[in-house]
Amino acid sequence: MRDAEPEDAAEVARVHVRAWQVGYRGLLPDEYLGGLRLEDRTRRYTFGDTRPDQPATIVAVLDGRILGFATTGPSRDEDVPGSGEVYAIYVSPQTWGRGIGGTLLIEARARLLARGFTEAVLWVLAGNERAQRCYRADGWHRDGHRREEDVGGVPTEVVRHRRRLD
Numbered sequence: 001m002r003d004a005e006p007e008d009a010a011e012v013a014r015v016h017v018r019a020w021q022v023g024y025r026g027l028l029p030d031e032y033l034g035g036l037r038l039e040d041r042t043r044r045y046t047f048g049d050t051r052p053d054q055p056a057t058i059v060a061v062l063d064g065r066i067l068g069f070a071t072t073g074p075s076r077d078e079d080v081p082g083s084g085e086v087y088a089i090y091v092s093p094q095t096w097g098r099g100i101g102g103t104l105l106i107e108a109r110a111r112l113l114a115r116g117f118t119e120a121v122l123w124v125l126a127g128n129e130r131a132q133r134c135y136r137a138d139g140w141h142r143d144g145h146r147r148e149e150d151v152g153g154v155p156t157e158v159v160r161h162r163r164r165l166d
Helices: 006-023 030-034 038-042 100-114 129-137
Strands: 056-062 065-074 084-091 119-125 141-151 154-164
Touching (some): 006 038, 006 056, 006 065, 056 100, 065 100
Antiparallel strands (some): 141 154
16 A cells, blocks of 8 residues: 555556446446546546645555555535545456455545544445445445436436544
8 A cells, every 4th residue: 555656647547447337337327438538537636745635545556556546535525524535446346355445445544534534424326335335344334415426427326425533
C-alpha cells in the first residue's frame, strides 16, 4: 500500500475502467460500459496534492502492478459535516476475492482517522451486492440516504453507507 503518484494515473484508470465494466454489468447499460475509455479516465486524476481539503488516493501494488485503489477526503454531504468520505474504491476484477478491497478499506479508514475524521460515509450503486457485502464485513451500514445520479445519461440510484472510525 502506498500513496498514488502522478505517473500511476494510467494504471489506476485501467483498474477503474475494468472494475466498472465487470462489476456494473447488468446495473448500467452495456453501451455505456463498453464506451469507457482509459484516456478519458486517466486525465481525471491529479495525484500528489497533499492539501488536507483535497482527495488522497492510495494504491495496492503487487510485483510493480497496481491491483486496486481507494480515494478519500472530506465528505461532500452537507448533512454530515466534519465527516470523511471514501470517494472511490476499486480492485482489478482478476483479483477479486483475495482481500485486496478489504485491505484498501482498512487503510482508507486509517488515513481518514489520521486526518482527524471520526466518522465516514461512502456511496454505492444500488444493486452492487458484491461491494455492499465487502462494506458490511468492514462494519459499514446503510444509513437510509439515497440519491439519484446521472451516469452516462442514465438515472442511477446510489445508497449511502456510514461507519464510525474511532
